[in-house]
Amino acid sequence: MISANSIISILFAISAIASALAIYLSENVFKSAIALAATFTIVSLVLLLLNQPVVAVLQLLIIVGGLSTYLVVAVASESKKYTWPTDLRLLAATAIILFISLMYLMLPSLSSTSVSNQSIYAEFLQTLQAYAVTIYFAIVLMFAAAIGSMIVIKSALNKNPM
Amino acid sequence: MFMIYIMALAISLLAIGIAGVVSSRNFVIIILSTELIIAGSILAAVSFFSASTAINGSFGILIISLWVIAGVEIIMLVAFYISMKQQVGYFNVNKLNRGKG
Numbered sequence: 001m002i003s004a005n006s007i008i009s010i011l012f013a014i015s016a017i018a019s020a021l022a023i024y025l026s027e028n029v030f031k032s033a034i035a036l037a038a039t040f041t042i043v044s045l046v047l048l049l050l051n052q053p054v055v056a057v058l059q060l061l062i063i064v065g066g067l068s069t070y071l072v073v074a075v076a077s078e079s080k081k082y083t084w085p086t087d088l089r090l091l092a093a094t095a096i097i098l099f100i101s102l103m104y105l106m107l108p109s110l111s112s113t114s115v116s117n118q119s120i121y122a123e124f125l126q127t128l129q130a131y132a133v134t135i136y137f138a139i140v141l142m143f144a145a146a147i148g149s150m151i152v153i154k155s156a157l158n159k160n161p162m
Numbered sequence: 163m164f165m166i167y168i169m170a171l172a173i174s175l176l177a178i179g180i181a182g183v184v185s186s187r188n189f190v191i192i193i194l195s196t197e198l199i200i201a202g203s204i205l206a207a208v209s210f211f212s213a214s215t216a217i218n219g220s221f222g223i224l225i226i227s228l229w230v231i232a233g234v235e236i237i238m239l240v241a242f243y244i245s246m247k248q249q250v251g252y253f254n255v256n257k258l259n260r261g262k263g
Binding site: 003005006009010012013016017020021023024029032033036039040043046047049050051052055058059062063066067070071086087088090091092093094095096098099102103106107135139142143145146147149152 | 164166167168169170171173174175176177178179180181182184185186187188190191193194195197198201204205208209212225226227229230231232233234236237238240241242
């Protein structure tokens with residue numbers, strides 16, 4: 001018998017995949033950005049289902065609230081026409097091949113709850129925590145690169161406005 | 163069984179995102195596809211680590227790193243988009259070489 005959690009996760013999965021496909025089936029880029037925000041929202045609901053409320057709330061705040069709004073305002077609202085549509089046959093073929101091959105690779109590790117798998121995860125996280133300071137500086141550098149790129153673009157726009 | 167559905171969803175998002183990058187020529191759609199890839203990878207990471215009982219959910223640094231990568235990537239791609247719009251005027255990535263110089 002299928003549990004309630006399984007039914008809810010199947011519903012979430014179907015709606016997330018549908019909204020992800022709507023990105024490529026939409027008439028214009030603005031609707032595609034809205035579909036992406038809907039996908040992020042459903043992903044945050046799935047995170048809630050996984051008993052990770054903090055991650056779910058942060059996902060909703062950072063990705064849906066911040067990045068999707070930024071994308072919609074900065075990019076999608078300017079592009080009214082959908083000039084070069086996606087090759088849907090290539091999209092479907094690539095997605096199906098990738099899904100089957102990745103599921104084939106991942107299923108053995110998902111079905112086994114062996115001690116070796118869990119020790120690998122624990123070891124990976126310990127290594128990650130050991131390099132936390134390095135990662136912190138890498139994050140700061142990435143933000144500096146992002147802000148620098150915005151400054152360069154702004155100066156280029158001031159010299160030669162669109 | 164429940165975890166397999168979540169993992170299948172994560173892998174589907176990842177596969178659709180990669181397929182979108184491969185099959186699209188519109189630069190904005192490629193940006194949206196990369197965000198889809200990151201959403202799939204975040205979901206995969208959380209489902210993997212929350213399934214493991216040996217870890218006690220201390221994987222915040224990994225998730226925050228993924229969010230930062232997503233944020234920085236969007237900022238840089240939008241900057242590149244504005245530059246492309248100014249220099250070339252269109253967003254077909256197959257014709258990017260026309261914007262050089």
